[in-house]
Ligand SMILES: Nc1ncnc2c1ncn2[C@@H]1O[C@H](COP(=O)(O)OP(=O)(O)O)[C@@H](O)[C@H]1O
């Protein structure tokens with residue numbers, strides 16, 4: 001137990017290390033050429049920022065790092081990176097998910113951190129996802145255990161270890177995993193400052209948030225070989241031709257689980273004699289559990305496409321009556337961005353970043369209302385309702401920071417942005433407030 005606490009402390013130290021300490025060494029690293037392979041690791045803690053490192057060729061000016069720069073390697077310790085090498089993106093995403101699950105199950109006590117490797121001049125072309133693994137101090141056979149797990153993935157992974165070398169500095173050792181691990185290359189590594197534009201943000205565009213129907217459909221097409229339901233969802237897109245919308249207002253109600261969306265949408269339906277629709281629509285919502293268990297690439301593509309399928313029905317109904325929609329694009333984007341971006345709120349893309357924009361080809365509602373309630377009240381409502389929660393909703397309940405991140409992303413969404421309503425008062429008061437906002441913003 002003591003060892004584990006100490007290990008966490010060392011790891012925190014590693015993330016917190018002040019740039020002043022390493023400035024002279026980092027200077028050499030900050031002239032990173034754009035073709036260099038960079039590594040970025042996301043800490044598990046919400047208060048910390050990602051750290052970056054790269055390999056370099058030895059030379060007379062080569063700076064040398066010590067465990068003061070990488071304190072997690074103090075006392076002769078080892079850490080590891082495993083990257084899934086680039087390939088068919090759906091297959092790669094599924095491998096990444098199953099490897100992540102195996103690592104957490106079979107290396108108890110290890111820190112399993114998210115890692116990406118990329119070249120700054122070609123982020124999307126070179127991006128590989130993986131894990132940075134820090135075994136506990138007491139685990140002496142970590143490499144052997146890791147190799148046992150990696151055996152079945154050996155064609156698709158790149159395994160590296162990090163430690164102090166015989167020569168000065170911290171070294172990266174590249175291993176070939178084939179029954180047992182064989183060292184095939186080594187190079188010194190250097191911690192560097194993070195780039196201006198976070199590669200984690202850039203990597204979610206097109207892999208967790210899709211800004212066109214075509215992009216999202218292409219993932220489902222590629223998934224069809226593994227998931228028959230993906231083909232059925234695509235067939236549903238084809239049945240739904242995009243229609244011109246009608247003159248009646250389209251109002252979306254958003255918010256975390258149990259903020260009162262269903263309650264409010266039902267009341268609005270009655271008061272406004274409106275049609276009530278939801279996203280994903282009924283025609284594909286019975287496949288949700290299948291897609292929810294897939295990697296985010298596939299799961300988010302399913303929800304994104306669901307919005308487009310739903311949009312056809314919304315457009316059609318708006319010809320004859322107001323339409324109330326229970327969750328739409330903002331939900332799809334907010335949950336995806338909050339899940340994919342590690343760390344706390346400070347790690348989210350800045351306000352006005354283009355990840356918060358509405359897809360050009362998706363029907364735009366006239367008004368989006370975001371319901372908010374404090375954590376305690378929301379959890380009281382979940383317990384009172386007692387319905388089955390999705391895995392993600394359970395995580396939301398357990399993890400207040402994640403909840404805050406989702407809500408913060410909702411608030412940063414633009415064009416249309418959300419009108420926030422405090423949903424803590426009684427149902428009647430929330431309804432009256434919503435009706436007043438609708439009256440002000442929509443022609444009703
Ligand atoms: N304004 C409110 N005050 C108290 N309880 C509410 C209020 N609005 C909804 N509830 C209750 O909270 C629970 C969750 O509401 P629900 O409408 O199902 O939320 P959501 O659709 O956002 O998940 C339900 O049991 C509902 O009766």
Ligand SMILES: Nc1ccn([C@@H]2O[C@H](COP(=O)(O)OP(=O)(O)O)[C@@H](O)[C@H]2O)c(=O)n1
Pocket residue numbers: 256257258261279280303307327328329331332333335336390392393
């Ligand atoms: N338009 C939508 C709707 C839901 N979702 C996903 O579905 C989850 C919530 O759906 P839900 O049906 O459990 O929510 P409630 O309507 O129960 O509040 C979110 O966590 C999102 O991941 C989405 O991505 N896009």
